[in-house]
């Protein structure tokens with residue numbers, strides 16, 4: 001049995017990282033019986049080379065197309081080294097961001113043509129898509145307040161409100177374009193309420209995998 005591939009998306013501060021551990025533990029408990037593992041990974045990153053490139057991508061400014069190409073270079077390595085082998089073993093993969101983030105940030109936020117992004121996607125993973133994508137959605141002010149309360153901001157997180165408005169809109173546009181794959185999670189609710197909703201969706205996914 002092929003494993004399932006789950007991606008987590010949302011603008012910075014939406015609450016994505018908060019829920020990844022919950023989802024991973026929830027699935028791991030239920031997959032143990034089948035001897036399958038849950039692999040948690042992230043983009044940019046996920047491999048030794050990808051983590052080195054992450055450091056550069058999150059700190060240095062560069063030409064927009066260089067940024068997009070590097071995101072997809074990281075992804076190529078991540079798919080080859082981590083995602084594809086895990087799915088073939090029957091393991092489940094949770095990725096903190098995947099290609100929707102390139103469409104949202106480089107396409108929506110920075111206005112790189114969606115046509116170029118589509119070409120990169122066709123090149124790097126013509127036959128692979130997440131089975132399900134959780135889009136953690138909050139108004140910009142909520143995300144900003146959460147970020148300001150907690151951490152030092154990286155290159156992307158220091159962008160202006162318009163950047164995040166455009167990024168969020170592109171995420172929502174993609175969610176409308178691919179409704180079978182996306183689950184929009186209203187992340188203004190409390191953490192336990194969100195976990196309840198996630199559990200219902202995960203139970204369905206587990207049923208489908210049986």
Ligand SMILES: Nc1ncnc2c1ncn2[C@@H]1O[C@H](COP(=O)(O)OP(=O)(O)O)[C@@H](O)[C@H]1O
Pocket residue numbers: 010011012013014015016017018019136146147150187188189190191194
């Ligand atoms: N539903 C929520 N309600 C209140 N605070 C939240 C909620 N979800 C996340 N947070 C808090 O907001 C901050 C940013 O969340 P995080 O999960 O790191 O966001 P992301 O990974 O999407 O950037 C953290 O301090 C987290 O505890």
Ligand SMILES: Cc1cn([C@H]2C[C@H](O)[C@@H](COP(=O)(O)OP(=O)(O)O)O2)c(=O)[nH]c1=O
Pocket residue numbers: 012017042043044071096097098099101102103105106156157
């Ligand atoms: C995967 C990916 C991420 N990004 C950006 C979005 C985020 O601001 C940043 C990585 O952030 P993220 O994984 O959210 O890290 P953290 O939770 O530690 O802040 O990279 C892109 O611009 N394009 C991409 O294709």
